[in-house]
Amino acid sequence: METAFDALVVGAGFGGIYQLKKLRDQGLKVKAIDAAGDVGGTWYWNRYPGAMSDTESFLYRYSWDRDDLLSYPWPRHYVKQPEVLAYLQHVVKKHDLRKDIKLNTELLSATWQHSQRVWVVETFTGETIRTRYLVTALGLLSKQNWPNFKNLNMFQGELYHTGAWPENVDLRGKRVGVIGNGSTGIQVITSIAKHVKQLICFQRSPQYSVPSGDMETTKSYRDDINKRYDDIWKQAKSSAFAFGFEESTIPTMSVSSEERQQIFEDAWRKGNGFRFMFGTFCDISYDEQANEEAASFTRQKIRNTARKLTPTDFYARRPLCDSGYYQQFNREHVDIVDLKANPIEEFTADGIRTADGTVHELDVVICATGFDAVDGNYTRISIKGQEGKTLKEHWAEGPTSYLGVAVSAFPNLFTILGPNGPFTNLPPTIETQVEFISDVIEEAEKRGRPAQPQTNGYANCDHAEHASGHLDDDKRCPQEGTDIESCVGAVVMATAEAERHWTEVCDELSKGSLFRKIDSWIFGANVPGKKSTTMFYFGGLGKYRKLLETSAEDGYAGFDLQ
Numbered sequence: 001m002e003t004a005f006d007a008l009v010v011g012a013g014f015g016g017i018y019q020l021k022k023l024r025d026q027g028l029k030v031k032a033i034d035a036a037g038d039v040g041g042t043w044y045w046n047r048y049p050g051a052m053s054d055t056e057s058f059l060y061r062y063s064w065d066r067d068d069l070l071s072y073p074w075p076r077h078y079v080k081q082p083e084v085l086a087y088l089q090h091v092v093k094k095h096d097l098r099k100d101i102k103l104n105t106e107l108l109s110a111t112w113q114h115s116q117r118v119w120v121v122e123t124f125t126g127e128t129i130r131t132r133y134l135v136t137a138l139g140l141l142s143k144q145n146w147p148n149f150k151n152l153n154m155f156q157g158e159l160y161h162t163g164a165w166p167e168n169v170d171l172r173g174k175r176v177g178v179i180g181n182g183s184t185g186i187q188v189i190t191s192i193a194k195h196v197k198q199l200i201c202f203q204r205s206p207q208y209s210v211p212s213g214d215m216e217t218t219k220s221y222r223d224d225i226n227k228r229y230d231d232i233w234k235q236a237k238s239s240a241f242a243f244g245f246e247e248s249t250i251p252t253m254s255v256s257s258e259e260r261q262q263i264f265e266d267a268w269r270k271g272n273g274f275r276f277m278f279g280t281f282c283d284i285s286y287d288e289q290a291n292e293e294a295a296s297f298t299r300q301k302i303r304n305t306a307r308k309l310t311p312t313d314f315y316a317r318r319p320l321c322d323s324g325y326y327q328q329f330n331r332e333h334v335d336i337v338d339l340k341a342n343p344i345e346e347f348t349a350d351g352i353r354t355a356d357g358t359v360h361e362l363d364v365v366i367c368a369t370g371f372d373a374v375d376g377n378y379t380r381i382s383i384k385g386q387e388g389k390t391l392k393e394h395w396a397e398g399p400t401s402y403l404g405v406a407v408s409a410f411p412n413l414f415t416i417l418g419p420n421g422p423f424t425n426l427p428p429t430i431e432t433q434v435e436f437i438s439d440v441i442e443e444a445e446k447r448g449r450p451a452q453p454q455t456n457g458y459a460n461c462d463h464a465e466h467a468s469g470h471l472d473d474d475k476r477c478p479q480e481g482t483d484i485e486s487c488v489g490a491v492v493m494a495t496a497e498a499e500r501h502w503t504e505v506c507d508e509l510s511k512g513s514l515f516r517k518i519d520s521w522i523f524g525a526n527v528p529g530k531k532s533t534t535m536f537y538f539g540g541l542g543k544y545r546k547l548l549e550t551s552a553e554d555g556y557a558g559f560d561l562q
Contacts (some may be wrong), residue, residue, distance in 0.1 A: 004130040007441070010107050011137030013041015015416035015430045017088060017512050017537045018062065019135050019518050021071060021095055028133075028445075032097075035106035038091050043084040048162040048184065049171070050191025051081035054212070054321050055425045056274060057391075058271045059244045061087060063233045063431060068094070070226050075260065078214045086170060109382040112160075112411055119412065123214045132489040133441055137416040138377040145370050147179060150346035157351070158364040162188060169320065171364060173197050177343075180368035181207055183318065186325045188368055193328035201329075202352070204339040206311040207343040208298050208359050212321040213271020237432070240540030243274045244427040252281040252290035273319030274425075286512045291315050302326055308336050316514035366533050378415075378543055385410035386416060386493075395419075398533030400503045402494035402558050403548065405433050406440075411493040414440070418504040422544045423522070423536035432541065436548045440492060440556055448490020491562040498558030509538040 003425060006028035009019045015142045017039060020032040036044045040056050043051075054062045057074035072087065079087070092098050106124040113120055144163040146152075152159075160169065175198040178189055185201075186209055193199050208353055225232065236242040250490045252260065260281075267276045276294070276299040283290040295315040302310050305326040342354045350360040378399075379392040393407065395399075399405050404421025405414050414437045510516050515538075516523060523532045551557045 001126065002128040002130070003031070004118075005029050006120070006558070007129065007133040007135060007138060008033065008129055008131035009032075009042055009135045010034075010101070011139065011416075012036070012039040012092075012101050013043065013089065013137060013139055014062075014427055015137035015139070015434060016041065016135075017092060017097060018064070018098055018431065019137055019416060019432045019437065022434055022443065023133075023135075024097075024100065026438060026445075028441075030100060031129070031131075032101045033107065033129075034103055036197055038085075038089070039098075039101060039103075040085045040088050040228075041137070043081055043088065045186075046162060046168065047081055047165040048160075048188055048324075048368075049191075051162075051184075051454060052186035052187060053084060054319075055243055055427070056182065057217075058229075058232065058397045059083065059242070059425060060089065060237060060427055062427065063237075065091070065094075066229070069229050074217065076214055076216055104309055107381055107462060109384070110413075111382075111384045112386050112413075113334055114386050114411070117412070117491055118415040127173050133412045133414070135414045135416065135419075136378070136383075137435060139417065147351075147367055149344055149367050152347050154349055155347045155351070155365060156349045157362055158556040160364070161292050161367045161369070163370075165517070171196050173463040174363040175351075175361060176200070176364045176366065177360060177362045178366045178368055180370065181205075182368065182370055183320050184370065186320060186367035187320050189328055189364060189518060190323055190325045193331055198334065198414075198533050199328075199331075199334045200337060200346065200362070201263075201335070202337045202339055203309075203429040205313065206302075206309045206315065207320055208295065208311050208315045209322045209325055210273050210276045210298065210301075210319040211266055211271045212273075212323050215555075223268070226240060231321065233428075235424070235426050236541075237483075237545060238542040240272055240424070241278055242428040242541045243272070243278075244425075245272075245279045246534060247274050248282045250279055251279055251283050252287065259294060261280075261297065262292065268297075268301065271321060276321075277319040285514055287512065288314075291514055304331065308338075314514045314518055316518045317520050322519050351504050369437075378418075383410070383412070383413070383537055390420055398531055399535060402499045402502050403436075403551070404537060405437055405545075406491065406495040406559065408494045408495035408499040413493075415420065418543075419535050420537050422541050423538055424541045429541055432545055436552075440559065444561050445557055447507045490559075492556075494558060495560050500556075503534075505539075506537045507534045509535045510536070513538060 006480065007023045007030045009030065012032050012034035016032050016034065020030055039046055056077050057079045060079050063069065091421060105127065108122045108124050110119050110121045118130045118132055119134040121131060122132065135311045144161045146161060171192050172195045174196055176192065176196045177200045178185055179202045181201060181203040186207065189201055232244060236244055241246050263280050267280045277284050281290060284294045289316055290390040295373065298315065299310050306329040307311065309326055309329060329336065343357050345353045345355050349361055351357045351360045352365065379395065382389045389409065391407065394407065399419035401419045404418045407413060416430060416433050424496045523535060
């Protein structure tokens with residue numbers, strides 16, 4: 001089966017849903033595909049117990065539907081996985097998007113054919129799609145990172161990864177092992193501890209986590225948010241991290257010790273990891289003395305509850321928050337295995353053997369081991385550009401992009417949350433990128449010679465010989481008297497120089513960050529064998545948006561539009 005579209009969007013999560021709507025509203029013929037059985041993206045797959053956003057509910061949604069902002073319910077300060085999924089399903093239904101979404105359709109490969117200026121996309125279902133524009137909304141955290149332990153497949157119990165959690169898993173009364181204690185691991189442990197017979201947490205590096213501050217919302221609180229929504233979104237989109245609070249401009253050591261402790265205490269009580277790290281003082285993420293002050297405060301809080309979980313390294317991973325994580329380790333049936341002191345040797349039929357010879361007998365093992373983040377979902381697919389190289393080959397020395405949305409040598413390809421996009425709250429960033437991508441495409445359509453998809457699947461000019469696909473690359477159009485390339489659709493691509501410069505900017509911004517001194521998925525260090533590299537822009541969303549505006553005002557500087 002072969003079909004043709006002006007634009008194909010791959011992914012139906014937060015990014016793909018909005019991108020489909022934007023391009024469709026611009027008059028293009030658009031289709032979105034997704035490997036999942038329903039819309040939702042990350043929130044479709046991550047159904048593990050306790051899954052929730054670490055962004056407060058009033059900002060974990062779209063800003064472009066003001067009526068929905070004012071009326072759609074969110075009962076607590078943080079949204080849980082079922083609520084996010086239901087919200088995205090609601091948006092799709094409200095805007096009649098489902099008719100243009102094809103589910104259970106996974107991208108197999110995409111190849112750029114320059115003579116016709118189209119992407120030829122193959123899916124695992126055997127369908128061929130020809131599209132002038134290809135927009136990938138694959139998600140930052142999508143490709144599961146399975147641990148490479150010896151004899152993993154020998155385990156006879158239940159084995160799950162949190163990034164592909166099946167429905168109707170019952171853990172009650174079972175002996176459960178959880179590997180990993182990042183954001184996902186913390187949420188799982190907190191959620192299941194009271195229900196299982198035994199819980200063993202296999203942890204390599206103790207984490208800094210602060211209370212989330214989650215609670216039910218009151219009517220007065222919701223009314224206040226509704227009154228201020230315009231200002232809230234204006235502030236979020238002009239801030240660094242877009243989490244809905246004013247980031248601090250005060251250096252840690254510029255205040256007295258007593259005042260410093262009070263500021264930390266107030267933030268701890270209010271909750272949210274990003275607020276604690278960036279709303280208290282301005283230099284915690286890059287000044288070692290400031291970082292130690294925040295770390296020391298947090299360590300004392302942790303020691304008072306769970307001494308074994310006290311971290312010792314920099315407070316410099318993605319800021320975490322929880323709803324009672326440390327308290328779970330006061331339960332008699334919950335224990336910790338320190339994987340630095342006592343590594344996992346192998347899996348057995350009955351459980352996990354550690355280096356000290358102990359076999360931890362388990363009914364269930366949960367791998368909360370995260371993802372091959374940012375570029376992992378791209379490098380596993382054959383996406384081949386105009387030079388015949390795949391993205392994986394293009395990124396052999398590390399993933400690169402221009403502004404996080406385009407890659408040189410890959411015409412008419414756009415990435416939502418691609419490499420070196422902003423390190424921020426994702427919905428506002430997704431909106432920013434979707435709107436910019438849509439504007440670039442609209443400009444390309446104005447400058448180029450727009451093509452109309454043909455019923456036989458050729459998205460090129462209307463002339464019969466071209467539509468039939470019978471003209472060779474060196475033939476001239478009999479009606480236009482010019483090369484075939486002049487009769488087909490517009491082409492837009494990031495320049496190699498712009499991509500190189502943006503990569504340098506992102507790398508330079510990250511050099512002073514203490515985040516770079518910690519093994520973390522933020523730099524790809526969580527995947528064995530993966531080269532540690534800069535994968536985010538650390539300049540903040542507000543500055544990023546201004547850079548996009550400047551590019552647009554300069555005729556989309558950094559792009560080659562034909």
